[in-house]
Amino acid sequence: QQQVKQSPQSLIVQKGGISIINCAYENTAFDYFPWYQQFPGKGPALLIAIRPDVSEKKEGRFTISFNKSAKQFSLHIMDSQPGDSATYFCAASRARSGGYQKVTFGTGTKLQVIP
Amino acid sequence: ETGVTQSPTHLIKTRGQQVTLRCSSQSGHNTVSWYQQALGQGPQFIFQYYREEENGRGNFPPRFSGLQFPNYSSELNVNALELDDSALYLCASSEGASNEKLFFGSGTQLSVL
Numbered sequence: 001q002q003q004v005k006q007s008p009q010s011l012i013v014q015k016g017g018i019s020i021i022n023c024a025y026e027n028t029a030f031d032y033f034p035w036y037q038q039f040p041g042k043g044p045a046l047l048i049a050i051r052p053d054v055s056e057k058k059e060g061r062f063t064i065s066f067n068k069s070a071k072q073f074s075l076h077i078m079d080s081q082p083g084d085s086a087t088y089f090c091a092a093s094r095a096r097s098g099g100y101q102k103v104t105f106g107t108g109t110k111l112q113v114i115p
Numbered sequence: 116e117t118g119v120t121q122s123p124t125h126l127i128k129t130r131g132q133q134v135t136l137r138c139s140s141q142s143g144h145n146t147v148s149w150y151q152q153a154l155g156q157g158p159q160f161i162f163q164y165y166r167e168e169e170n171g172r173g174n175f176p177p178r179f180s181g182l183q184f185p186n187y188s189s190e191l192n193v194n195a196l197e198l199d200d201s202a203l204y205l206c207a208s209s210e211g212a213s214n215e216k217l218f219f220g221s222g223t224q225l226s227v228l
Binding site for chain 1: 159
């Protein structure tokens with residue numbers, strides 16, 4: 001059962017444009033929603049994260065929009081740059097009984113920003 | 116501050132063999148999690164180690180096992196390798212078992228022939 005669905009699978013954006021990646025989740029017990037950025041040959045790196053008690057979080061050019069009732073959240077990258085070309089993963093997690101964290105990842109979006 | 120380091124970076128094994136992957140956690144982090152990332156997919160949670168004990172596990176069979184050492188470094192062992200075990204294995208460390216902020220290493224690319 002895929003608990004976090006991500007779209008689109010790939011995205012091409014012109015330099016300076018807005019990149020938008022969408023995710024939907026099923027489990028209402030999730031309480032932490034991070035986005036990870038992964039470059040080829042590297043592990044994922046935490047980019048920005050949000051908790052369900054806020055509807056938006058902005059850090060520099062990166063913004064998460066969160067819709068709790070729709071169980072959806074999205075990443076917006078403003079003024080996209082070629083250096084933003086990477087694979088982006090949305091994810092969701094919650095603390096489990098026993099005190100461990102299991103992060104459930106989406107399937108990824110490969111973003112290409114062209115000059 | 117030292118980041119998460121994994122070794123080896125690449126490994127080729129044949130079906131039925133056993134493999135051990137290693138991970139050194141980021142300085143100050145006492146928790147290590149392991150994830151499997153198949154080509155074109157998101158990482159899948161294997162298990163988490165805290166205070167040298169496995170305290171959480173995903174949907175992986177018992178032939179996937181691990182260890183955590185007193186210095187918080189960790190090993191992932193996979194027995195009886197199958198072709199489908201070919202993947203990037205990622206180690207992530209965090210500051211506490213309940214901390215959601217994961218810091219990933221660059222992974223070990225395992226190919227099973």
